[in-house]
Amino acid sequence: MSEPQFKKIVIFGVGLIGGSFALALRKAHAVGEVVGFGRSEATLQQAQQLGIINRIGQDVAAEVSNADLVLLATPVGQMAELMVRIAPHLGVHTLVTDGGSTKSDVVAAARANLGSKVVQFIPAHPIAGAEKSGAGAAQADLYQGRKVVLTPLPENSQEAVARVRKAWELCGAAVSELTAEQHDAVFAAVSHLPHLLSFALVHDLAQRDNRDLLLSFAASGFRDFTRIAASSPEMWRDICLANREALLRELQIYIAELKQMSAALEAGDAVRLEQTFRAARELRAGWTEQ
Amino acid sequence: MSEPQFKKIVIFGVGLIGGSFALALRKAHAVGEVVGFGRSEATLQQAQQLGIINRIGQDVAAEVSNADLVLLATPVGQMAELMVRIAPHLGVHTLVTDGGSTKSDVVAAARANLGSKVVQFIPAHPIAGAEKSGAGAAQADLYQGRKVVLTPLPENSQEAVARVRKAWELCGAAVSELTAEQHDAVFAAVSHLPHLLSFALVHDLAQRDNRDLLLSFAASGFRDFTRIAASSPEMWRDICLANREALLRELQIYIAELKQMSAALEAGDAVRLEQTFRAARELRAGWTEQ
Numbered sequence: 125m126s127e128p129q130f131k132k133i134v135i136f137g138v139g140l141i142g143g144s145f146a147l148a149l150r151k152a153h154a155v156g157e158v159v160g161f162g163r164s165e166a167t168l169q170q171a172q173q174l175g176i177i178n179r180i181g182q183d184v185a186a187e188v189s190n191a192d193l194v195l196l197a198t199p200v201g202q203m204a205e206l207m208v209r210i211a212p213h214l215g216v217h218t219l220v221t222d223g224g225s226t227k228s229d230v231v232a233a234a235r236a237n238l239g240s241k242v243v244q245f246i247p248a249h250p251i252a253g254a255e256k257s258g259a260g261a262a263q264a265d266l267y268q269g270r271k272v273v274l275t276p277l278p279e280n281s282q283e284a285v286a287r288v289r290k291a292w293e294l295c296g297a298a299v300s301e302l303t304a305e306q307h308d309a310v311f312a313a314v315s316h317l318p319h320l321l322s323f324a325l326v327h328d329l330a331q332r333d334n335r336d337l338l339l340s341f342a343a344s345g346f347r348d349f350t351r352i353a354a355s356s357p358e359m360w361r362d363i364c365l366a367n368r369e370a371l372l373r374e375l376q377i378y379i380a381e382l383k384q385m386s387a388a389l390e391a392g393d394a395v396r397l398e399q400t401f402r403a404a405r406e407l408r409a410g411w412t413e414q
Numbered sequence: 415m416s417e418p419q420f421k422k423i424v425i426f427g428v429g430l431i432g433g434s435f436a437l438a439l440r441k442a443h444a445v446g447e448v449v450g451f452g453r454s455e456a457t458l459q460q461a462q463q464l465g466i467i468n469r470i471g472q473d474v475a476a477e478v479s480n481a482d483l484v485l486l487a488t489p490v491g492q493m494a495e496l497m498v499r500i501a502p503h504l505g506v507h508t509l510v511t512d513g514g515s516t517k518s519d520v521v522a523a524a525r526a527n528l529g530s531k532v533v534q535f536i537p538a539h540p541i542a543g544a545e546k547s548g549a550g551a552a553q554a555d556l557y558q559g560r561k562v563v564l565t566p567l568p569e570n571s572q573e574a575v576a577r578v579r580k581a582w583e584l585c586g587a588a589v590s591e592l593t594a595e596q597h598d599a600v601f602a603a604v605s606h607l608p609h610l611l612s613f614a615l616v617h618d619l620a621q622r623d624n625r626d627l628l629l630s631f632a633a634s635g636f637r638d639f640t641r642i643a644a645s646s647p648e649m650w651r652d653i654c655l656a657n658r659e660a661l662l663r664e665l666q667i668y669i670a671e672l673k674q675m676s677a678a679l680e681a682g683d684a685v686r687l688e689q690t691f692r693a694a695r696e697l698r699a700g701w702t703e704q
Contacts, residue, residue: 322639325608341561343541343561348639350698351635352639353695354695355635361688365684368679368680375676375679381615397654401651407625411629
C-alpha cells in the first residue's frame with residue numbers, strides 16, 4: 125500500500141469542522157494518524173470512539189513538531205492563544221491551516237503570534253453548514269462539493285499553498301483563493317449582512333406586545349427569511365465583531381437602499397418600485413447555489 | 415341527495431385563488447354551479463376543461479343577480495371596476511367576498527363603489543402560496559389547513575359573515591377575523607416588510623460590478639433569505655402601494671433597529687449584539703408555522 129499523503133495531522137477542536145476534516149481524509153486514505161486536542165475531555169473521547177481521531181494528544185509541543193499538517197478548528201476567538209502555544213514547536217515542514225469563517229482577523233492573529241512561522245500558515249474558510257455542531261455531527265462527506273476559500277499570505281510558498289489546497293480537495297471540496305480582505309468583503313455582503321438583517325427583523329418583532337398575534341399569521345415567506353435568525357448568537361456575535369469594518373460598510377449601503385425604497389413608497393412611485401423588484405427578481409431567479 | 419350549500423357561485427378571475435376555491439367547494443359537494451368571468455378567454459376555456467367552472471359567464475348583470483356567492487379573485491387593482499359593474503345587479507341574498515392580500519384598500523374600494531350593497535361584502539385574505547399562478551395551478555386542496563382572514567365590516571350581518579366563513583371552511587381553511595386595519599398592520603410586519611427587505615438586498619447586489627463573484631460564494635443562508643426576492647415584481651409593487659402606510663411605519667421601525675445594531679457594532683458592544691441575536695433566536699426557534 126502506498127504512503128498516505130499526510131502521515132500525521134493534528135487537529136485542535138474536533139467538532140463539526142475539525143471532525144469532518146479528519147473523517148474525510150481518513151475515508152480518502154490520505155492520512156496516517158490523526159491526533160486531537162480540545163478543551164473538553166468528553167468530546168475528545170467521543171471523537172476517538174467515533175473513529176475521528178486515533179489518539180487524544182497530551183503534549184502540544186511534541187505533537188506539532190513532527191506533524192505534516194495542523195488544523196485550527198476552534199472558534200476564531202481561541203486561535204491567537206493556540207498560535208502562541210504551537211509557534212515555538214512547529215516542525216520545519218509542518219503546515220498550518222484553519223477553519224475560521226472570517227479571515228482578516230485570523231491573519232492578523234497569525235502575524236502577531238506565529239512570528240516567523242507565519243510563512244507556514246495557509247488560512248482557509250470551509251463554507252459548510254453550521255446548523256449542527258460537535259463531534260457527533262461530524263461526517264466524512266460534509267465538504268463534498270462544498271466551497272473552501274484559501275486566503276494565502278504573500279509569505280506562503282506555492283508548494284505550501286498547493287499542499288493545503290490538496291488536503292481540502294481530498295475532503296471533496298472545491299477550493300478557490302481570495303485575499304483575506306476580498307474574502308471578508310464578499311462574505312460581509314452575501315452572508316454576514318443577511319444574518320444581521322434576519323436577526324434584526326425577528327428581534328424587532330420580539331420586542332412587541334402583540335408578537336404572538338403577529339407570528340400566528342407568519343407564513344412561508346417569513347419562515348425562509350428568518351431561518352438564519354435561529355443561528356448561534358455567540359457564533360454570530362463573534363463573526364460580526366471579527367468582520368466589523370466590512371459589515372458596517374455593507375450595513376450603511378443597505379440602510380441607504382432602504383431609505384431609497386422608503387422614498388419611492390412615500391412618493392407612490394410604482395415604476396421605481398417595480399424596477400427595483402424586477403432587477404432583484406432577475407438576479408435571484410437566475411442564481412443557483414453552486 | 416341534499417341541496418348543496420351554495421347553488422350558484424360566480425368567480426371573477428379563475429386563476430390559482432379563484433380556481434382553487436371552486437375546485438375545493440366542488441370536491442366538498444358544496445356548490446351546484448360555478449360560473450367564471452375573466453379577462454382571458456383562453457384561461458376561461460382552460461378552467462372549463464379542467465372542471466373548475468361549469469360555464470363561462472357572458473352577462474355579468476344576469477349572473478350576479480341570482481348567485482349565492484360572488485368571489486372577486488382578480489388582482490386587487492381590478493376590483494374597484496368590478497364592484498362598479500356588479501353593484502347595481504347583486505341579488506338581495508347574494509354575498510360577495512374576495513381573495514386580495516391587502517384589505518384596507520379593498521374595503522375603501524368597496525365603500526366607494528358598492529354603495530348600499532357594501533353590507534353584502536365580506537372581505538377575505540386567503541394565505542396561500544403564490545409561487546405559481548393561473549388556472550393550471552389551481553388545486554382542490556390549496557386551502558387545506560391554510561389560514562383565511564376575514565375582515566368583516568360593521569355593516570355586515572352576523573349571518574352573512576357566518577355564511578362566507580362557512581364557504582372558506584368548506585375549502586379546508588382555518589378562518590379567523592381581524593379588522594382591515596389590524597390585518598394590514600400584521601401583514602406589513604410579517605410578510606410585506608420581509609419581502610421588501612429581501613428585494614432590497616438582492617437589488618443592492620445587482621447594482622455592483624462584482625455581483626458574479628459575490629453570488630458565486632453565496633450559500634444556504636443567502637438562498638433562504640432571498641427566496642422571496644424571486645416573487646412577482648408587479649404583485650409586490652401593488653401590495654406595497656396598497657399597504658403603503660403600514661409598510662412605511664414598519665420600514666421606519668426597521669431602519670431604526672438597524673441603526674441601533676450599527677451603533678452596537680461600531681462600539682464593539684459584544685453584549686448588546688449577543689442579547690439582540692439571542693432574543694431573535696429564542697423567538698424564531700420557538701416558532702413553528704401553523
